[in-house]
Amino acid sequence: MIKRYVFSVALALGLFVATLPVLAAEGGEDxxxxxxxxxxxxxxxxxxxxxxxxxxxxxxxxxxxxxxxxxxxxxxxxxxxxxxxxxxxxxxxxxxxxxxxxxxxxxxxxxxxxxxxxxxxxxxxxxxxxxxxxxxxxxxxxxxxxxxxxxxxxxxxxxxxxxxxxxxxxxxxxxxxxxxxxxxxxxxxxxxxxxxxxxxxxxxxxxxxxxxPAALERQSVGVWVILFLAGLTFLLYLVKHEYWKDVHEEH
The missing domain is CATH 1.10.760.10 (Cytochrome c-like domain)
Structure with missing residues (x-):
């Protein structure tokens, strides 16, 4: 489950970055x-x-x-x-x-x-x-x-x-x-x-x-969103590690 969550976040960020060249070329001019x-x-x-x-x-x-x-x-x-x-x-x-x-x-x-x-x-x-x-x-x-x-x-x-x-x-x-x-x-x-x-x-x-105009605020907020997602991913990894540690000890 944790791996799927991390993969989803990475995929979403990857798709966003991939769309940037398309957005920059909206004018259709070379x-x-x-x-x-x-x-x-x-x-x-x-x-x-x-x-x-x-x-x-x-x-x-x-x-x-x-x-x-x-x-x-x-x-x-x-x-x-x-x-x-x-x-x-x-x-x-x-x-x-x-x-x-x-x-x-x-x-x-x-x-x-x-x-x-x-x-x-x-x-x-x-x-x-x-x-x-x-x-x-x-x-x-x-x-x-x-x-x-x-x-x-x-x-x-x-x-x-x-x-x-x-x-x-x-x-x-x-x-x-x-x-x-x-x-x-x-x-x-x-x-x-x-x-x-x-x-x-x-x-x-x-x-x-x-x-x-909202881009100025959105970009500054975006940095904190990425940091939040990175921190959340790390915490979930620790939870997963702690959970599976008990499972492995039982076996």
């Missing part, structure tokens, strides 16, 4: 890994600053409240309301953009999506690579295109930080359009390429957090 860490509070704070300065004008986080941000990011109510709240919302209200839906459809062709669960839907690697893949394209309605998500209706929100990228096309095959071989920086932005990649990693980290 993209370079960004290596985010939602336990890095400084990265979360930097990512939040980027989101509220460059993204919240169009995108909401309807499943995240300002009060929850304060708790998880280690910020005071005054810090959140003074530096992250640009819509006049109350501290306990969710993060909602004030962009009118009708105006968004007229300007971009459709209403910008809520980004609360974007990291769960597309994957963190998708978000990071997408933010780094914008380039100028006069043929598009908004003047931008993207190699990760071609023909996206979204302009580059971080162009002043990244600079202006242009596409270098390969030779077009008969009946096909020329593919983008690489992107080149035509005009530098306020950040160096390395600094910009660090900034977009922070933003991707923040969106990974918003997709599951």
């Amino acid at each position: 993209l370079p890994s960004v290596g985010t860490n939602v336990n890095d509070r400084a990265a979360l704070q930097r990512g939040a600053r980027l989101f509220f300065n460059y993204c919240v004008g169009c995108h909401s986080l309807k499943y995240v409240r300002y009060s929850r941000l304060a708790t998880d990011l280690g910020l005071s109510e005054d810090e959140v309301m003074s530096n992250l709240n640009f819509t006049g919302a109350k501290f306990g209200e969710p993060v909602l953009s004030h962009m009118p839906a009708d105006g968004a459809k007229a300007w971009f062709g459709k209403e910008p999506p809520d980004l609360s669960l974007e990291a769960r839907a597309k994957g963190v690697d998708f978000i990071f690579n997408y933010l780094n893949a914008f380039y100028l394209d006069p043929s598009r309605p908004v003047g931008w295109n993207n190699t990760v998500f071609p023909n996206a209706s979204m302009p580059n929100p971080l162009w002043e930080l990244q600079g202006l990228q242009v596409a270098v096309h390969g030779e077009a095959k008969p009946g096909q359009e020329a593919t983008v071989e690489k992107l080149e920086l035509q005009r530098p932005g306020r950040m160096t390429p390395d600094e910009f990649r660090g900034a977009t990693r922070d933003l991707a980290t923040f969106l990974e957090y918003t997709a599951e």
